Amino acid sequence: MENMPEFTLHRPDTAAEAVKLKSSDSTSRYLAGGTDMIVNVRRGIETPETMIDLTAIADIAAIATDGDGLRIGAGAKLADLAVDETIIREYPAVAQAAASVAGPTHRAYGTIGGNLCLDTRCLFYNQSQWWRESNNFCLKHKGDVCHVAPGGKRCFAAFSGDVAPAMMVYEAKIDLEGPNGSRTIPLADLYRNDGMDHLTLEQDELLVSIRLPKAGPGAVSAYEKSRVRGSIDFPLAGCAVRLTEDDGKIADLRIALTAVNPYPQMVNGLADFIGKALDDDALDAIRELVQKQAKPMRTTTVRPWYRRRVVGALARKLTVRLAG
Amino acid sequence: MDGNGMPPAPITSIGEPLPMVDGPEKIAGKALYTSDFYDPSALAGAIKRSTVAHARIVSVDTSAAEALPGVHAVITGSETDEGHGVLPISRTELPIAHDKVRYKGEPVAAVAADSIEIAIKACDLIVVEYEELPAYYTAEDALAKDAVDLHDHREGNIERHVEFEIGDVDGGFADADLVHETEYHCAEVCQVQTEPHAAYVEYDGERDELTVRASTQVPYYVHLMLSKILKMPKSKIRVIKPYVGGGFGCRTEALNVEMITAMLARRAKGTVRTVVSREDTFITHRGRQEQTIKIQMGMTKDGRITAVDCKTIQRGGAHSGYGIVTILYAGSMLFAIYDLHNVRYDGKRVLTNTPPCGAFRGHGTVNTRHAFENAMDEMSKKLGLDPFAVRRVNLIPELGFTASDQWINSYGLPECLDIVEKASGWKERIGKLPPGRGLGLGCSHYISGASKPVNWTGEPHATVNLKLDFDGTVVILTGASEIGQGSNTILVQCVAEVLGIDPSRVKVVDADSRVTPKDNGSYSSRVTYMVGNAAIEAANNLKGMLVEAAARKLEVSPEDVECLGEVYRAGTQDEGMTFEEVVMAALEGTGTITAKGNFDTLPESWGGKKYRGAAIGGTMAFSYAAQVVEVTVDPDTADITVDKVWVAHDCGKALNPLTVEGQIQGSVWMGMGQALTEETSYHDGLLISGNMLDYRVPTFVDSPPIEAHIVESNDPHGPFGAKEAGEASLAGFLPALTSAVANAMGVRVHELPVTPDRLLQLLEDKERKMRSAAE
Ligand SMILES: Cc1cc2nc3c(=O)[nH]c(=O)nc-3n(C[C@H](O)[C@H](O)[C@H](O)COP(=O)(O)OP(=O)(O)OC[C@H]3O[C@@H](n4cnc5c(N)ncnc54)[C@H](O)[C@@H]3O)c2cc1C
Numbered sequence A: 001m002e003n004m005p006e007f008t009l010h011r012p013d014t015a016a017e018a019v020k021l022k023s024s025d026s027t028s029r030y031l032a033g034g035t036d037m038i039v040n041v042r043r044g045i046e047t048p049e050t051m052i053d054l055t056a057i058a059d060i061a062a063i064a065t066d067g068d069g070l071r072i073g074a075g076a077k078l079a080d081l082a083v084d085e086t087i088i089r090e091y092p093a094v095a096q097a098a099a100s101v102a103g104p105t106h107r108a109y110g111t112i113g114g115n116l117c118l119d120t121r122c123l124f125y126n127q128s129q130w131w132r133e134s135n136n137f138c139l140k141h142k143g144d145v146c147h148v149a150p151g152g153k154r155c156f157a158a159f160s161g162d163v164a165p166a167m168m169v170y171e172a173k174i175d176l177e178g179p180n181g182s183r184t185i186p187l188a189d190l191y192r193n194d195g196m197d198h199l200t201l202e203q204d205e206l207l208v209s210i211r212l213p214k215a216g217p218g219a220v221s222a223y224e225k226s227r228v229r230g231s232i233d234f235p236l237a238g239c240a241v242r243l244t245e246d247d248g249k250i251a252d253l254r255i256a257l258t259a260v261n262p263y264p265q266m267v268n269g270l271a272d273f274i275g276k277a278l279d280d281d282a283l284d285a286i287r288e289l290v291q292k293q294a295k296p297m298r299t300t301t302v303r304p305w306y307r308r309r310v311v312g313a314l315a316r317k318l319t320v321r322l323a324g
Numbered sequence B: 001m002d003g004n005g006m007p008p009a010p011i012t013s014i015g016e017p018l019p020m021v022d023g024p025e026k027i028a029g030k031a032l033y034t035s036d037f038y039d040p041s042a043l044a045g046a047i048k049r050s051t052v053a054h055a056r057i058v059s060v061d062t063s064a065a066e067a068l069p070g071v072h073a074v075i076t077g078s079e080t081d082e083g084h085g086v087l088p089i090s091r092t093e094l095p096i097a098h099d100k101v102r103y104k105g106e107p108v109a110a111v112a113a114d115s116i117e118i119a120i121k122a123c124d125l126i127v128v129e130y131e132e133l134p135a136y137y138t139a140e141d142a143l144a145k146d147a148v149d150l151h152d153h154r155e156g157n158i159e160r161h162v163e164f165e166i167g168d169v170d171g172g173f174a175d176a177d178l179v180h181e182t183e184y185h186c187a188e189v190c191q192v193q194t195e196p197h198a199a200y201v202e203y204d205g206e207r208d209e210l211t212v213r214a215s216t217q218v219p220y221y222v223h224l225m226l227s228k229i230l231k232m233p234k235s236k237i238r239v240i241k242p243y244v245g246g247g248f249g250c251r252t253e254a255l256n257v258e259m260i261t262a263m264l265a266r267r268a269k270g271t272v273r274t275v276v277s278r279e280d281t282f283i284t285h286r287g288r289q290e291q292t293i294k295i296q297m298g299m300t301k302d303g304r305i306t307a308v309d310c311k312t313i314q315r316g317g318a319h320s321g322y323g324i325v326t327i328l329y330a331g332s333m334l335f336a337i338y339d340l341h342n343v344r345y346d347g348k349r350v351l352t353n354t355p356p357c358g359a360f361r362g363h364g365t366v367n368t369r370h371a372f373e374n375a376m377d378e379m380s381k382k383l384g385l386d387p388f389a390v391r392r393v394n395l396i397p398e399l400g401f402t403a404s405d406q407w408i409n410s411y412g413l414p415e416c417l418d419i420v421e422k423a424s425g426w427k428e429r430i431g432k433l434p435p436g437r438g439l440g441l442g443c444s445h446y447i448s449g450a451s452k453p454v455n456w457t458g459e460p461h462a463t464v465n466l467k468l469d470f471d472g473t474v475v476i477l478t479g480a481s482e483i484g485q486g487s488n489t490i491l492v493q494c495v496a497e498v499l500g501i502d503p504s505r506v507k508v509v510d511a512d513s514r515v516t517p518k519d520n521g522s523y524s525s526r527v528t529y530m531v532g533n534a535a536i537e538a539a540n541n542l543k544g545m546l547v548e549a550a551a552r553k554l555e556v557s558p559e560d561v562e563c564l565g566e567v568y569r570a571g572t573q574d575e576g577m578t579f580e581e582v583v584m585a586a587l588e589g590t591g592t593i594t595a596k597g598n599f600d601t602l603p604e605s606w607g608g609k610k611y612r613g614a615a616i617g618g619t620m621a622f623s624y625a626a627q628v629v630e631v632t633v634d635p636d637t638a639d640i641t642v643d644k645v646w647v648a649h650d651c652g653k654a655l656n657p658l659t660v661e662g663q664i665q666g667s668v669w670m671g672m673g674q675a676l677t678e679e680t681s682y683h684d685g686l687l688i689s690g691n692m693l694d695y696r697v698p699t700f701v702d703s704p705p706i707e708a709h710i711v712e713s714n715d716p717h718g719p720f721g722a723k724e725a726g727e728a729s730l731a732g733f734l735p736a737l738t739s740a741v742a743n744a745m746g747v748r749v750h751e752l753p754v755t756p757d758r759l760l761q762l763l764e765d766k767e768r769k770m771r772s773a774a775e
């Protein structure tokens, strides 16, 4: 079907104007690469009367180093992140995560901003209007039950962006611009554990850029996702690991997960491993810890227990690989 | 003599890797598919679908939709009371549900409007009142004692129950050294061809006539069904098949999309264009059914199969479709690959409240073959035999009739086995691979067209006309449906070969009911074999006319004319006549020449003497394939990587090695999808996986190197010895994969697809068992 609902498209060339246009219509939505948004519009999940196309705003598209590290504009394309030499060298997990998103055409259009602000996903939600109607909709959109956990009042739709965890292990910060001015917050604070309302963005706030602090000396990182196919698929579980070793002992270890909760999540309790040797016991303990904190629900066709198992396995595998 | 002093010779086309004749248009984007037909005045068609799985339709209120500006026609189930379907005995499906809906997504109304957005809005305004009935999403539930019947004429929700016993099965088991029973379950799969369903229908109100373009494999069946449901004479309908973006069996019957579009066009008295979504295409379905197969097999200690007992249940969906044929094939295709004498079969095709299944590539054979080959592999392990050795002791010793009366005229399976055994280094490597790596073997076969047509009309199986005129172009007029498989290319090669002319002289006009001879369509791998033979006959007839004309001009008798393709001459010293000169001579007095060729199957190939179902599975020629699959399994995540596939396919004669290789690779690749990643899933009868993210067709990245070998057994009746090339290599992949995984990890997955979660579960169970055994 070639259905495309009608909307008015604005194409501002500054961030300030984008914010202004956005606040003038309560149904409006930001549109970056559109690789997620247009799918949702066609499915009637999003019904904006106005869309603010961000692709003409030149100064949110650059990737540049400054004194404190790297600044990546929200409009930068994933394909560019994946091949950027600084990112590959200093923040390998970020390049790997960007390269693992969807397929090549999506990465050529899809932006990092759209990736970080991606809606949460669920089998019962990412469906056509007819489908959701036939299933009486659900809590997240128009309905009053959750088909994943029918008793409850919570939504467990999984955040499934690949790049967020890879940036979070570097303690990335984000610059936001809204009707009430700009602010900078840790990327981790962009998210909350609620599938229905997982972003802490204020009304009409625009993500302008991401700042990756200078990577510490000796730190290495990697990202890997589990998926059924080698391309296209969203992560069933994704894991970013950043490791610093000192004389065969763990000097610093950060792990962040995606697709196993409604928000991308830092794994807690890793400080306990500092100073320990990376032996089998430690690696098994890391796997256990990761598995415990992942809480995938039946939001994909692949069973949750597998996603939990596999996210632990990924964390262990990546840590081993980084320890070299 | 040409400039080099070489005598001229007929040009060879057969066996040449000729690029597809319709390639340039496709590559350049000039090929017109159904959705490329567009007229500014064309209305957009949209289908409203049922939101419930099983219900009586109490009322359909279309008033608000009709009142919407821009709406030109609204139709419901009352538009026609004529059912459609492939088999005359099961035409119970209506293009739009009338009294009852039987699956979520079944059409309940349709709209033609100025734009697709208006059409969708109008669909939303149609109010359907349902009185819900109990719904059954599994075969088991539909078969339950107190289940309500979906259709009045199908008691207990059984579409067809097929039972037969050939030979002495119990005696065979008594003779066995090992009797083994095993069960396999195959998920439902879809074709996911590139092009979603589309129809473009022009209604001529002055003449009450229809011109229909549709994405179909069977324009003739579409023609018949349109005439039936519209109650219009066939002569008032013209069906044209534009370029088609793949079919794989999902378009082997007339689909509701084209029938609804035609009804809308007539009602709106104009042109209607319907291009349905990918989700709608999934729901229209006609994919391969979910199926459980229980096989009991007896073997002697050297691996000879003494008896087979196969029980199977297929979940067919809400309507018959090809269902009866499918359940018959599943039984009859147990034969004709190995030397079997004692076989019992019990197959049930069950009606359920899910979208209707159909004839997917490898129709009827794939799931049963999967279970059968796995049973052989399991037993070879138990008996300590090599899987190749077990295949070899069961090879068919001589050509002729099987115990089920199927006719085998060529049999390249032994050579296929030899090739893949050697190419994969099986002997040196099996049992010696590092942990997590494994090899597996699977064999399969397929028919080259069903020898008995589904609808018996007394006509030949295939007819081809050739037209030759002053310009010296040989035009092939054929109803055969080119759907990307290369049938036009093969017909060009057949005709060019017979005439010995440059293939670029031969052009094809295809699949337009007003111009081309009728053809049953592209399914059951019938086209190369049947239409190819008809094309050869037509070309021979044409050649006869040309030789006669040349003889007249050269003043010799026809026997003395030597046809060298582009030159006809009477003796080696004679300069002869060019092809153009011969053509002009042939046109003298008669004008434009048409030559015709037919093909008919031989009655011996019809099957059916030993039991009625064998007629389904009767063919002029069986093709054969063997393949070895190598895998690596990640022990932590159970991710499976297919490292390589070696496949050999006996296609009789590779008329075009390039397209044959493409077909073999495509079959293997499709088998890989079914084996590893593809399955439909439902939530209360609602298709969850109706999109290409949740229905996981393998991507480029997942495609292994496929080493395709062609075996040429030269079938005595095939066109230049050819037989089927596009289906047999699919089924063997599935058991080769599960056997390779078993070889790598020591566990055999009995449920398809072998997704990592299914495999990891088995690996963990195994580990737990070993641990508790150790304690
Ligand atoms: C088939 C398919 C497969 C996919 N697979 C993956 C995958 O494997 N991994 C993955 O991570 N993603 C995947 N995606 C989702 C998507 O392609 C990517 O996440 C992409 O990065 C989204 O970026 P975009 O620019 O296209 O976002 P858009 O679709 O334009 O926007 C996405 C959301 O972000 C908001 N937004 C965009 N920019 C800003 C901004 N600057 N400030 C505030 N809000 C903003 C939009 O309003 C919208 O809500 C897939 C999509 C498809 C269709």
Ligand code: SF4
Binding pocket: A121, A122, A123, A124, A125, A138, A139, A140, A141, A145, A146, A147, A148, A149, A154, A155, A156, A157, A195, A299
């Ligand atoms: S988790 Fe529940 S509420 Fe959230 S999208 Fe899925 S079904 Fe809806």
